[in-house]
Amino acid sequence: MENSIKELVYDRLEREKEMLNASGENLKIHQYRTSLNRSYYAVFHGMRAVNVLEGFDSSKHSGVIAYFNRSFLKEGKLNRDLYQIIKAISYLREKSDYDDFYIAGKQEAEEQLKSVRFFVASVEEYLKSV
Secondary structure, three states, X not given: OOHHHHHHHHHXXXXXXXXXXXXXXXXXXXXXHHHHHHHHHXXXXXXXXXXXXXXXXXXXXXXXXXXXXXXXXXXXXOOOOHHHHHXXXXXXXXXXXXXXXXXXXXXXXXXXXXXXXXXXXXXXXXXXXX
């Protein structure tokens, strides 16, 4: 990996970890909507860290997700089951951020955090191998 790319990957991984930790802290203080939001952003920054390996970035979340799915999941570079995590956390982030009547629950936030931890571990393992 080229130095500038490597630095960008590490920066994005730091943001991923920061969001993951924030999700856990929000869960502890019963801020379930915020926990779901932070879980989503942990996944988002993880995808951006991997995408940059191929020189890709996008200002749109949908672009980041589509490229990650196409280039890393469909190609078999990462576990295809990660798609279900991305799909679920994206949906819940949309609901928790924009649906005024959505009530986020503790169990839902806990399950998503567990899934996101798996996603983060998978991304970090992949990045160690390249």
